[in-house]
Amino acid sequence: MDWLADTVVLSRMQFALTAIFHMLWPVLSTGLAIFLVILEALWLRTQNPLYYRQARFWAKLYVLNFGIGVASGLPMEFQFGTNWAPLSEFVGDFFGAVLGFEGAMAFMLEAGFLGIMLFGWNRVPPVIHFLSTVMVAFGANLSVFWILSANSWLQTPAGGSFSQGHFHVENYFNAINNPFMLRSVLHMSLATVETSMLVVAAISAWSLLSGKAEAFFSFSFRLALVILLVVAPVQILAxxxxxxxxxxxxxxxxxxxxxxxxxxxxxxxxxxSVVAAPDASDGRNRWDLGVPGGLSWILEGRPRLSHDVRGLNSWPADQRPRMVGLIFYAFRLMAGIGIAVTALMGLSVVLWWRTGLKPEFFRQQRWLSWCWILAAPAGYLAIESGWVVRCVGRQPWTVYGQLRTSEAASQLPAQEVLISLSSFTLLYATLLVFALIFGARIIRKGPDLSLEPPTGPVRGPLPLPTD
Known part of the structure; x- marks a missing residue:
């Protein structure tokens, strides 16, 4: 239990808790915002009430995730000043600016148009409402760009020089466009859309399994499946x-x-190695089960390596990650879920072509419904596993090759960090329970099929209170 007295370990645990919990919510709101844009565009083009009701129903889940994402994200950012003050001083000229861009450009854009998107259906023209939804989606995805640019810079710092314990920005464009940025943004953006569509498909499959609003959820399932048909294979390549x-x-x-x-x-x-038992103390795998010649095919697409690949024992123990088993299996879990989701998507497309995927099919083939229901939490698990690989695999560095994690943490009393860690654990557990309760209530209630699209003249703003 020595870790209870280790400030760095406790601060890492606290940041891991807040980051993992916070990641659950913007993932869905970011991808679901794109889904809402598609639905509203379909309604504007066809005037079909089904698409209008789709947009109104899924917007409820969007705003629930948005609210909890805001509440859980603020404590995470404050930790840069409390638990990681040396890191903030070391990289603040760039890192602070980028996080400021995310707040001022992306979050405020999303939050500013959110009210119109939620409450402006009968108060602004349909085109203006659609543009508001587009701005919400644009702001949410712009947040992905700025956050991934900042995190990618920690992985591959660029655009300046390090001297006297400080990073000096020389070219903001090169710092933002660091070597990891482009592929990281693409990989995460695809992940948000894929996971969001898995949630839509899971809710739709559960509702069809229950015989609820069959025409409504049959459409939402098919639309999610079409989007996954494009996104899932591209995500594997990314x-x-x-x-x-x-x-x-x-x-x-x-x-x-x-x-x-x-x-x-x-x-x-x-x-x-497909599975293994890494032993960092001995610098070997106690056992493993592998595919002969598989590593060269994965890395280079050829039967033999064309260049040397270094093993962990070629670095000093203090220059390499320690939690090898966690990194090893988190990577395989992420990749395995991605492949499994793509296979499920392909199978469902074939069944759609052969049977039409009529609502009664989901009750007849319950296994398919449950595969889609379980795919939603699997999507979240894949994203969290990917971030474990990304951040734990960077250790022992916070800024790769420049600032060690042990040097980036604030020198706080371990007892104080333990108290804040325990408080955050209790707070986030409470938020999770309420989120599940309200989310389940929205899903159980289902869509309002009597809801009619706005017609007639647009009403003005709500009257202000008078004395």
């Missing part, structure tokens, strides 16, 4: 490209992802 990027810029992380302890020379055909 993930592969991100892994190749890691091999180029962060070889220690790659070695941890593959539990590779010894160097592999060009011309070899090393196996790819």
């Amino acid at each position: 993930g592969h490209e991100s892994a190749l990027q890691i091999a180029e810029h962060q070889p220690t992380k790659l070695a941890a992802m593959e539990a590779l302890w010894e160097n592999r020379s060009a011309g070899e055909s090393p196996p790819w």
Whole structure:
């Protein structure tokens, strides 16, 4: 229990808790905002009330996630000043500016148009309302860009120089457009859309399994499936490209992802470990089960390596990640879920073509409904696993190659950090319970099928109170 007296460990645990919990909410609101834009565009083009009711129903889940995302995100950012003050001083000229851009440009844009999107259906013209929904979606996805740019800079710092314990920005564009940025933004943006569509498909499948609002949820399931048909395969390619990027810029992380302890020379055909039992104390895997020659095919698409690949034992113990088992299995969990979701999507498309995927099909083939219901939490698990690989695999560095995590943490009494960690745990557990209760209430109630689209003249704003 020595970790209870270790400020750095407790601060890392606290940031991990707040980051993992916060990530649950903007993931859905970001992808669902794009879904709402598509629905409203369909309604404007066709005037079909079904699309209008779709937009009104799914917007309820959007605003629930948006609210909890705001509440859970603020404590995470405040930790840069409380628990990670040396990091803020070291990289503040760039990191602080980018997080400021996210708040001023992206979050305020999303929040500013959110009120019109939710309450302006009968108060602004339909085109203005649609543009408000577009701005909400644009702001949400702009947040992804700025946050991933900042985090990518921690992975591959660029655009300036380090001296006297401080990063001096020389070119903001090069810092923002650091080597990790583009692929990271693409990978995360696709992940938000894919996970959001998994949630839509899961809720639709559950409702069809229950025989509720069959025409409504049959459409939403099919639309989510069409979007997944595009996104899921591209996400696998984007993930592969991100892994190749890691091999180029962060070889220690790659070695941890593959539990590779010894160097592999060009011309070899090393196996790819499917499962293993990494033992960092001995610098080896106690056992593993691998695919012969698989590593060279994954890294280079050829039977033999064309260049050397370093193993973890080629670095000093204090220069490489320690939690090799966590990184190893988090990577496989993320990749496995991505492949499984793509396979489920492909199977459902085939069944759609052969049977039409009529509402009664979901009750007849309950296994398919439950596969889609379980796919939603699996999508969240894949995203969280990816962030574990991204951040834990960067250790022992906070700013890769420049600032160690032990040097980035504030020197606080361990007891104070333990109290705040316990408080956040209780607070977030409470928020999660209420989110599940209100989310379940929205899903159980279902859509209002009597809701009619706005017609006639647009009403003005709500009257102000008078004395």
